[in-house]
Amino acid sequence: MFAYIVRRLVYGVITLFVLSALVFMLVQFGGGSPLDRLRLNPRMVNVIQKLTVKYGLDLPLYQQYFKWLSGFVSVDRFVVLGASAWIGFGSVVAATAGLFFTKVKATWFRPARAFGVVAIWVSFFWFAKSRVDFAMDWGDSFRGDGPVWDLVFGAAGATFRLGVTALSLALIIGLPLGVFQAVRQYSFFDQVGTLGSFIAFSTPIFIVATGLQVVLAFYLERWTGLKLFFVVGMTQVGYGDLGRLAQMGDIFRHLALPALSIALISIAGYARFQRAAMLEVLHSDYLRTAKSKGLPRRTVLVKHALRNALLPIVTIVTLDVAGIIGGAIITESIFGWPGVGRLYIGAINAVDYPVIMAIVMVIGMGIVFMNIVADILYGVLDPRVRYE
Amino acid sequence: MTHLWRSRKVAWSAVIIVFALIAAACGGTAETTTTTTAPAAPVTTTTAAPTTTEPVVTTTTTAAPTGPAYGGTVVVADDQEPPTLNAFVPGGDNFIVSIVGQSYWAGVQEIDGFTLELIPELVTELPTESNGGVVVNDDGTMTVTYTILDEAQWSDGVPISGDDFQFTLDTIMDPDNAISTTTYEDIVSTEVGPKSFTYTLSAPTVLYEFLFGNIIPKHDVEGSDFLNDWNDTMWVSAGPFIFNEWQKGEFIEVVRNDNYWKKAENGDQLPYLDSVVFRFIPETDSIITAFKAREVDVIQPPPASETIEELQKLEAEGARVEVLSGPVWEHLNFQFGPARLIRNPDSSNENLNYRKAVAHTIDKELIVDEILAGQVEPLDSFVEAFSPTLSQGSWAQYDYNPEKAMELLELAKAELGKDSISTVFSTTSNNDARVKLSELFDTMFSAVGIVYENQLEESQIFFGETLENGQWDLGEWAWVGAPGLSGLIGIMDIFDPNGPPPEGSNFYQWGTPTSSVIDDNTARLAEIRTALNQTVDPDKLIPLLQEAETILADQVVIIPLYARLVTAAVWADTVGGFKHNPTSAGHTWNIEQWYRLDV
Amino acid sequence: MSDVLLAVDDLRTYFATEEGVVRAVDGVSFTINRGERRGVVGESGSGKSVTAMSIMGLIEPPAGQIVTGAIDFDGLNLLELPEDEMRKVRGGRIAMIFQDPMTSLNPVYTIGQQLIETIVLHQNVSKSAAREIAAQSLADVQIPYPASRLDDFPHQFSGGMRQRVMIAMGLSCNPELLIADEPTTALDVTTQAQILDLMLALADDRGTSVLLITHDLGVVAGFCDTVQVMYAGGIVESGSASDIFYDPKHPYSWGLLGSMTRLDAAQMHRLNSVRGAPPSVINLPEGCRFRPRCDFALDVCRERLPLLGPSDVEGHTVACHRAAELDLKLVTSEGAPR
């Protein structure tokens, strides 16, 4: 397992390396320069010269690439405040090692261990957040936006919030939908679900987003006088002064529409996929066995059918992360959501290489990481899978 | 910037992601790119003259005897977000930086949105030769003196002084700061007083009007890391509001400056509002929807005719839409340099009769009807777009007249010894209006017997390469004009025979060393330009400018077509005091006068 | 030991499909006594499994419907039993083992979990007691290290071992009837007999009746007391194993016997096998369903469906118009009396 993960990581790094070179080239051949904006202003000639040197745009392409690459992989600052972070780190490593050397021959142990390891690492990072100041040296934005690291990670939180909500929505709605459709195959509900999925699947996301925005944020208020959702933004002005409950309400009212826009296509996808997976399981021999044992229908469906039908979803969800990020890129601009997608579009329009590169690489890393996580998760969930 | 997700760049970037990451995006077209040559400083202001004959809805800012109420918040939406708040670093030249900056910056001059005249802001009066503020010295230098208002102070109570002006100058001239030093670099000496600032320029120029439009507080900024410390926050305010909070990607909030030095005409302490929020929404459609839903109060959308119509429907509900003629003027032009032959080996641009024929070939009325839904008149001179009172309408001599055009073409053919004349038209392909224009041209040129071909290019290529290399035959794009004498003198750079690209901006290469047209006219224009840059007396400047306009029209160096519209909308039933300003001052120019009707 | 445990009367189970109504089981009646080992033979598609599934109450509506009939199990009418009562019978009093051991166990649960689940469901015992019972039943089916193997997953067992697990699971609740639907078909020949021996021995120990479904008459001959032969959704012949094996009265049974591979190579070239393909249960032929494939068919066979009736041998019933006149023992493939 460990060797497998290491091997996957090595492949991942190679993939990312190739990706970075590819993207760098595409950005170069895409035409335009970050300084084009200034170019037609006769008063800007000396400014352009200064900036050209500053950004290294006068260097040959391969040198620009390696300059970028060496910056990208080098650490800008890494400051640990106080011993507690180190002590915490030590204990977390020890606890992880301990968990992995403990042998308990019970079926619940493997998932529980995986969960435990994730939980202690997450809480450690949570704790360490305020004590560690970490940044990579990803250079400065060509637009004058400041350090790319700060830009990308400043926006990452918003995209994370949006993406996780969309993903949760897709899972919470899509999976049960598929399951119920499969259980009631060919029923009216199933047929409506299939048609709905098809429509949701084939509607471009910007139409979904704009439609939701106009209908639920604008016409709803117009018709009912009830302002339920907002057209744009992540928070209301004066959010900080609101009470805890009002803040949560405000977040929901801003988050619901963009998250739903992104989620809709995933809901449709998951429902269709889950339906197929569930049907396959429902017709399987071991489900017949389960029934013949006299188990209640609920147990048969949930414990035996669903548990198996959920396995392949892990892969689908991992692959879909790319789709959700793609959806966020489009949706964030429409809903004025301050995330990475919006940053990305801004960077593209300004031919802001360092920002474009950083975002593509972060997404790439996220996908490589998610794939590895999915493989591990699959191994934990499906006893038949073993990685060598 | 409508429909970002459909823009080519996004599509192209999507290819990258799909290619490598299996992500999704959609493709399409439509994108607008404006080239600018306007004076660069963000809060620049210039001599103004009333713009075109647009129906301007005038509002009374200080109405009832009690005056407007205090308090409340106004939300302003824009599709751009400032890359930085600091106008003096790269990225600070973005228009949105100064739109926001209007709320906390102050300088020597500002442009009145009603009269479009230059008015003093921090100084008692604008210096001129007649009031003694400007003196042309015997040694050929020129001295300008500002007298700073007594009450002018920073938001922390520190008076605004000559030291702040000196500090501003030093900052601009600091080689570490990549900002334009034009004209400032000609200052040879300065003199600092507590409430005055005097500087001497090496030669007389009217460009002093541009200078010191945005003053930096020495006591707050001195000793800071100027390039890095002021991107996300702002120094003490000299304007009606104070920078409060920037939620990146979302909004900037500015709050009332209780120490603001300026009072309204009726004696009210300004500003009226408690705060202003600038919300950044990349999608124009979303801006409109947010405006309709009253989530934002003031918007400045691109003036597409559907947008204007959609907004005008809201006027019944209390909105007000202002559609004005803007300073961006579109023009048809000829390339005179040798590289035009790469585009069209058969180019006849050097022939005056041919160029005159072209001027008679195009039907500007039709163009304006088709592209701007007839909302404005076509231009008879580029001067009309930003200084209409100084314009002579020199291109009016070329009416739409296909017969005349054909006669002139015959002359041209005879002179050139050609059987037929061909032209290749290039402009940006990702601008719907220009694509439409190319279609109209096709019909018009073909009608008079010119062999016509469209070769449109994506804006990045057109502006990035084609223009600089002079590789086009017949071209079309826009310039941004600034009102006043200095703006007009500034625009003359693009006809400077001594300024070929890449250093200069005479992209037409009219009269430049490799040009196919070098004659008395080009020589005279070079002379005029030199004289313009050494003269400050309006009585001498205006005849020179008019002579230049006449030469450019008679020689048909360019053919001005039309000025682009600008538009703004406000919920006038809840927000008062708003008046759009089509100049570089922007629609927030009088933000201190805004007030809410519903507080 | 001759009291009736299960009585099936005129069972008709139909499936609605896109092609039409599949009359998978069409008028089947039989009884099984306590302790009896009943074999069910017939080509695939003859309705053996559907019969078993009907008894188990596992016919899935709406496609599958038991249209008429009665199934009486120890005085309970299974077809009228409420679902929660039926669940107690299913797996508890009637257990079933399926054909393919490779896919009949849930891959994501240990076999211990799957065994214990059944035991806890049907016997009023604690989890730990259930685990002991589970270990014991694994020991009963001769799986080595039963206690530790409880924590293994199905994929860690071979096919034969898995079928032993299935048997252990089926018998762990001491059912009164064990239905084994082709339990060894998917296994290799050497393990087949072992598994059957084991299963039947364990059933005998518990006094469990067995309904052994197979398409292999040889298996029946070796292991069953009584046999019923099914063809196209109906029983065509029924009797003691030896009667059917040595004195088949229905041409179809006779054909089946012929197609049994005997090691006698000389007879191999042309045994009295059944020619043609089984009829579609959607469009059954008029009259006798076997008629199109029957070498002895007369006009009467075309007109009337023969009913299962007594023959000259006690307890041997057959559904053939010509049962009385044909002496199939003597008939060779070369010449049939007409």
Ligand SMILES: Nc1ncnc2c1ncn2[C@@H]1O[C@H](COP(=O)(O)OP(=O)(O)O)[C@@H](O)[C@H]1O
């Ligand atoms: N769920 C079902 N839906 C439709 N037809 C079925 C179904 N189950 C069985 N059948 C049909 O019923 C007939 C009898 O099947 P079965 O009892 O499985 O045969 P076998 O004797 O091989 O066990 C076959 O023709 C089969 O196609």
Ligand SMILES: [Mg+2]
């Ligand atoms: Mg079967």
